[in-house]
Amino acid sequence: MMPTVQPGRIEVITGPMFSGKSEELIRRLKRARIAKQRVVCFKPDIDLRYHRSAIASHSAQTHDACVVANVERLREALFTQIDQIEVVGIDEAQFFDDTLIALSLELMHLGKRVLIAGLDTTFAGEPFRPIPDLMAIADEVMKLSAVCMRCGAPAVHTQRLGGSQELVVVGAAGMYEARCRAHFEPFADSEQLELPTAEVAAKM
Ligand code: ADP
Numbered sequence: 001m002m003p004t005v006q007p008g009r010i011e012v013i014t015g016p017m018f019s020g021k022s023e024e025l026i027r028r029l030k031r032a033r034i035a036k037q038r039v040v041c042f043k044p045d046i047d048l049r050y051h052r053s054a055i056a057s058h059s060a061q062t063h064d065a066c067v068v069a070n071v072e073r074l075r076e077a078l079f080t081q082i083d084q085i086e087v088v089g090i091d092e093a094q095f096f097d098d099t100l101i102a103l104s105l106e107l108m109h110l111g112k113r114v115l116i117a118g119l120d121t122t123f124a125g126e127p128f129r130p131i132p133d134l135m136a137i138a139d140e141v142m143k144l145s146a147v148c149m150r151c152g153a154p155a156v157h158t159q160r161l162g163g164s165q166e167l168v169v170v171g172a173a174g175m176y177e178a179r180c181r182a183h184f185e186p187f188a189d190s191e192q193l194e195l196p197t198a199e200v201a202a203k204m
């Protein structure tokens with residue numbers, strides 16, 4: 001009889017910018033390592049804010065990570081060492097495409113614990129795929145809030161500051177802040193009146 005593999009699990013950590021997603025991912029990865037589990041972490045190469053070889057939080061916590069261009073590269077990097085890995089962390093997962101959903105399920109069926117951190121909404125306040133899909137198929141979802149920079153209330157939105165129409169404006173200093181629902185103003189400083197298409201928003 002074929003040996004049966006116990007299924008793993010999919011855990012999603014989400015919320016706006018500054019809500020502590022990377023901190024929480026790093027915390028879970030460090031605890032897994034304390035439990036002597038073999039851990040590997042990835043991030044898309046769009047996010048090179050602080051480190052090329054680590055994920056980092058706004059509070060300067062870090063964890064080693066492998067930078068990959070897309071899901072296919074992530075898969076290749078992973079499957080060269082798949083038998084040695086027990087926990088897979090992925091930060092800024094909103095910058096990967098929908099093929100991350102199938103890969104996450106595949107890893108879970110191979111018995112891996114998959115930890116995914118990413119933005120749930122765009123700067124326009126729309127769902128930011130593939131995070132909503134991953135939330136739907138996850139075993140566990142942690143939805144975090146940040147602190148509104150206007151009033152101190154819990155913030156569920158990422159406010160883009162200034163009128164930049166550039167599609168890719170990643171974490172540039174002062175470009176974004178957390179806002180509560182009352183103070184969220186999508187495109188407040190912009191000439192653009194229509195919300196971007198999902199395709200445009202996905203490249204934010
Ligand atoms: P995320 O990955 O969700 O963007 P991080 O884990 O990188 O968040 O950073 C969370 C940290 O950011 C907090 O612990 C705090 O030190 C800092 N921070 C800065 N601005 C805010 C804010 N508006 N609300 C909450 N935390 C903030």
Ligand code: MG
Nearest residue numbers: 021022056057
């Ligand atoms: Mg982060």
